[in-house]
Amino acid sequence: MSVNEEFRPKIVAFCCNWCSYAGADLAGSSRLAYPADVKIIRVPCSCRVNPMFILRAFEKGADGVILCGCHPGDCHYSTGNYYARRRMTLLFSMLDFMGVENGRTRVEWVSAAEGVKFSTVMNDFVEKIRSLGENVRLGDLRCKN
Amino acid sequence: MKRIALENLPKLYAVIGQKQSLILPIKTAGKTNFGLWTETADVDLQTLKTVKSAKDAFFPQSETLYTCYQEGKAIKIQPEDLENEDFVVFGIKACDVRGIKVLDQVFLSDPVDSFYAARRKHGTIVALACGQPESSCFCHVFGIDCKEPEGDVVTWLTADYLYWKSVTEKGEALTALVAELLQDCDGKAVDAQKASIASIMEKLPYANLSLDGWNGDALTEKFNSPIWEQLYKPCLACGTCTFVCPTCQCYDIRDYDTGKNGIQRYRCWDSCMYSDFTMMAHGNNRTSQLQRFRQRFMHKLVYFPANNNGMYSCVGCGRCVDKCPSHLNIVKVIKAFGKEEA
Amino acid sequence: MQELKARALELLKNGTVQRVLGWRIGENTYDPEPAFFDSEEAMKDFVYNNFCAANLSKYMIEACKLEGKTLVCLKPCDSYSFNQLLSEHRIDREKAYIIGVGCKGKLSIEKVSQAGVKGILSVTDTDPLQVTTLYGDTTVAYKDAMLSRCHVCKGKDHVVYDELIGESEDTVDADRFAEVAAIEAMSPEEKFAFFQAELSKCIRCNACRNVCPACSCRKCVFDSNKFDSTQKANVDSFEEKMFHIIRAFHVAGRCTDCGECSRVCPQGIPLHLFNRKFIKDINNLYGEYQAGADVEAKGPLTSFTTEDAEPSVVSQGGIR
Numbered sequence: 001m002s003v004n005e006e007f008r009p010k011i012v013a014f015c016c017n018w019c020s021y022a023g024a025d026l027a028g029s030s031r032l033a034y035p036a037d038v039k040i041i042r043v044p045c046s047c048r049v050n051p052m053f054i055l056r057a058f059e060k061g062a063d064g065v066i067l068c069g070c071h072p073g074d075c076h077y078s079t080g081n082y083y084a085r086r087r088m089t090l091l092f093s094m095l096d097f098m099g100v101e102n103g104r105t106r107v108e109w110v111s112a113a114e115g116v117k118f119s120t121v122m123n124d125f126v127e128k129i130r131s132l133g134e135n136v137r138l139g140d141l142r143c144k145n
Numbered sequence: 146m147k148r149i150a151l152e153n154l155p156k157l158y159a160v161i162g163q164k165q166s167l168i169l170p171i172k173t174a175g176k177t178n179f180g181l182w183t184e185t186a187d188v189d190l191q192t193l194k195t196v197k198s199a200k201d202a203f204f205p206q207s208e209t210l211y212t213c214y215q216e217g218k219a220i221k222i223q224p225e226d227l228e229n230e231d232f233v234v235f236g237i238k239a240c241d242v243r244g245i246k247v248l249d250q251v252f253l254s255d256p257v258d259s260f261y262a263a264r265r266k267h268g269t270i271v272a273l274a275c276g277q278p279e280s281s282c283f284c285h286v287f288g289i290d291c292k293e294p295e296g297d298v299v300t301w302l303t304a305d306y307l308y309w310k311s312v313t314e315k316g317e318a319l320t321a322l323v324a325e326l327l328q329d330c331d332g333k334a335v336d337a338q339k340a341s342i343a344s345i346m347e348k349l350p351y352a353n354l355s356l357d358g359w360n361g362d363a364l365t366e367k368f369n370s371p372i373w374e375q376l377y378k379p380c381l382a383c384g385t386c387t388f389v390c391p392t393c394q395c396y397d398i399r400d401y402d403t404g405k406n407g408i409q410r411y412r413c414w415d416s417c418m419y420s421d422f423t424m425m426a427h428g429n430n431r432t433s434q435l436q437r438f439r440q441r442f443m444h445k446l447v448y449f450p451a452n453n454n455g456m457y458s459c460v461g462c463g464r465c466v467d468k469c470p471s472h473l474n475i476v477k478v479i480k481a482f483g484k485e486e487a
Numbered sequence: 488m489q490e491l492k493a494r495a496l497e498l499l500k501n502g503t504v505q506r507v508l509g510w511r512i513g514e515n516t517y518d519p520e521p522a523f524f525d526s527e528e529a530m531k532d533f534v535y536n537n538f539c540a541a542n543l544s545k546y547m548i549e550a551c552k553l554e555g556k557t558l559v560c561l562k563p564c565d566s567y568s569f570n571q572l573l574s575e576h577r578i579d580r581e582k583a584y585i586i587g588v589g590c591k592g593k594l595s596i597e598k599v600s601q602a603g604v605k606g607i608l609s610v611t612d613t614d615p616l617q618v619t620t621l622y623g624d625t626t627v628a629y630k631d632a633m634l635s636r637c638h639v640c641k642g643k644d645h646v647v648y649d650e651l652i653g654e655s656e657d658t659v660d661a662d663r664f665a666e667v668a669a670i671e672a673m674s675p676e677e678k679f680a681f682f683q684a685e686l687s688k689c690i691r692c693n694a695c696r697n698v699c700p701a702c703s704c705r706k707c708v709f710d711s712n713k714f715d716s717t718q719k720a721n722v723d724s725f726e727e728k729m730f731h732i733i734r735a736f737h738v739a740g741r742c743t744d745c746g747e748c749s750r751v752c753p754q755g756i757p758l759h760l761f762n763r764k765f766i767k768d769i770n771n772l773y774g775e776y777q778a779g780a781d782v783e784a785k786g787p788l789t790s791f792t793t794e795d796a797e798p799s800v801v802s803q804g805g806i807r
Contacts, residue, residue: 051736052708055729061404072793082791085798090739090768090788092801094732097670097764099678107798137679141724142209142403174684176754193605196754197690206690206721280606280621345621350514350608379521379541383694384719385753401715413720416692421710470694470751471541472518480514 244391361451589653
């Protein structure tokens with residue numbers, strides 16, 4: 001699919017309550033812009049995110065899904081993000097194995113102080129998904145036009 | 146009697162397929178199932194039994210019934226269109242044709258299932274005789290003749306030709322559509338094949354399977370039998386037997402939220418082997434796997450005949466015999482009761 | 488077989504065990520069914536032959552809820568599943584008396600049919616298989632009738648048992664990860680086409696889930712009625728793919744690669760590929776791990792190191 005100027009991707013961002021969600025807050029209060037295509041879902045910890053959350057988001061029409069958590073070592077619950085890291089690595093590898101283009105999923109570590117990083121990451125991710133175009137392989141046909 | 150040379154079959158498919166939807170056995174990733182014909186489809190008439198029966202053509206595993214969506218402040222309901230174009234189901238075996246007759250008893254009696262009725266109205270059945278019956282076949286037990294199946298058109302496959310005999314008006318119409326490809330012939334080759342099938346039928350392992358004692362009157366005696374306690378144990382509670390069965394007709398109704406496209410109310414096959422079978426607000430009326438397992442066989446051999454003038458809702462296709470992961474099946478059940486009662 | 492049967496009967500009679508979990512003879516050699524035997528009378532139908540492929544360890548979850556000990560016959564690969572269930576506290580070692588039975592590679596009647604044999608009337612479990620059919624007699628080489636999992640067998644040794652009866656044979660003649668590696672080498676389009684064709688056959692019968700000894704949840708997440716999709720609806724869309732990804736993911740790090748999922752699939756979908764891909768990735772990223780080999784071991788998804796690879800490793804050329 002060619003890059004469509006009009007294409008507005010739907011991006012779901014799972015953000016952990018303690019770091020990344022606060023990072024998004026900081027981005028907002030610092031008036032740093034990032035596209036409104038990003039819909040944030042707040043989770044208690046990055047390891048709360050079950051692989052099914054990500055697949056369901058795609059199924060119901062998301063074009064990209066990003067998971068943000070505290071930097072490794074800084075988890076509010078000490079180790080949650082380490083477990084999330086292993087899970088997401090395996091999940092992304094499986095999606096790649098099934099020929100579902102990679103690049104639609106991403107994990108980024110964003111601390112509460114990194115408002116700038118949050119905005120940069122989101123801008124970059126949205127740009128990437130725009131270039132990939134609409135998610136076809138991971139969606140449910142019933143949710144399409 | 147007419148016939149067509151095997152090398153011309155792709156032309157036959159193309160002539161039918163360009164006018165109507167053509168559903169026939171197609172091989173995908175090593176397994177043959179009924180599917181929609183396309184130019185590139187790998188048509189497979191040689192495999193005796195498709196994994197799933199031809200039931201999908203008239204009663205699909207999942208189908209949307211209607212969609213609800215919001216328009217301003219009002220909620221609109223958009224029913225799904227009924228089948229309104231003719232289609233052909235090609236290569237159905239005798240047991241599967243009888244399976245459709247069993248479904249007719251359920252869906253065409255009052256209240257009529259309009260989705261099913263529309264498909265039955267528009268569907269033409271081209272049946273295919275079984276050249277090489279398998280050892281798991283026992284259709285003759287239910288009075289089915291696999292040498293001469295029912296259907297709108299009946300066909301026989303030999304090494305060189307497909308023999309073609311139209312039986313009904315629908316069959317005549319289809320024959321007219323493909324008349325250019327068919328040549329008149331005598332029925333000698335078909336008679337020879339019928340004789341060879343008849344001799345194989347006598348040698349089948351289940352040739353003498355007896356249904357004595359299985360009827361609508363046997364309800365309490367069979368229901369309360371202690372044999373079920375032993376029989377159900379290996380059952381994994383998967384739905385394989387029910388989903389490959391040509392006659393299982395239970396379905397569930399659910400709603401699917403498609404987002405901007407509204408809520409789709411759909412139905413999908415259900416299986417009495419599943420723990421959520423006939424789940425209601427108060428809970429489930431079958432609480433153990435024994436009860437669910439018993440339900441399947443009681444339904445086929447006792448409840449159904451009780452409500453349908455003695456017609457069993459098993460057609461002896463043998464798919465459950467071939468496919469059960471634990472090697473349980475209706476034949477073992479019938480035999481276990483036969484042994485106990487003897 | 489006679490030695491096993493005699494020993495099981497002896498243990499049943501002297502009260503060491505209350506019941507025997509083994510296989511009951513079917514209509515034929517090739518269709519033995521898993522069964523419980525609780526008397527000498529019942530034991531008449533006990534059988535153990537090369538078609539006894541079912542992994543009995545999952546039946547032990549139910550058996551452990553019963554009074555007394557259950558004698559269970561486990562093949563070498565089944566013993567891994569038993570260990571895994573033990574480490575998850577789903578079964579009780581004290582309630583099991585394990586006879587490790589010999590295994591020479593298990594046969595599948597489906598494989599015999601696939602070799603082009605029609606109308607099978609009887610078949611032996613010898614090498615080669617002597618097959619009588621409605622359409623004449625034939626033979627099939629043992630290797631050709633063997634389940635695909637036996638070609639990549641984990642070995643002849645039982646990891647847990649009380650006693651051993653019978654000899655096992657080495658049946659490995661293929662590389663365990665060759666199939667996975669072949670798919671990894673494909674282009675994304677080829678991969679997608681491969682899985683699309685395979686999974687379009689899925690009829691949502693859930694046999695792969697129900698037979699799996701690692702799938703031991705009382706209530707599966709897919710059986711929840713909170714979803715608007717359902718575990719039994721075949722929609723030929725992403726729903727099937729999601730089910731198979733999640734099914735494999737839920738057992739990642741716990742799957743012993745027993746191959747039951749692929750054995751039972753009525754549509755012949757190579758479901759073990761999903762599980763084996765996870766195993767391959769785990770081995771490459773977090774070190775060699777065999778679920779069920781050690782009861783005390785910590786699973787790869789319930790542990791971590793601070794130096795683990797980032798998920799971006801996938802988009803940077805993948806895990807090889």
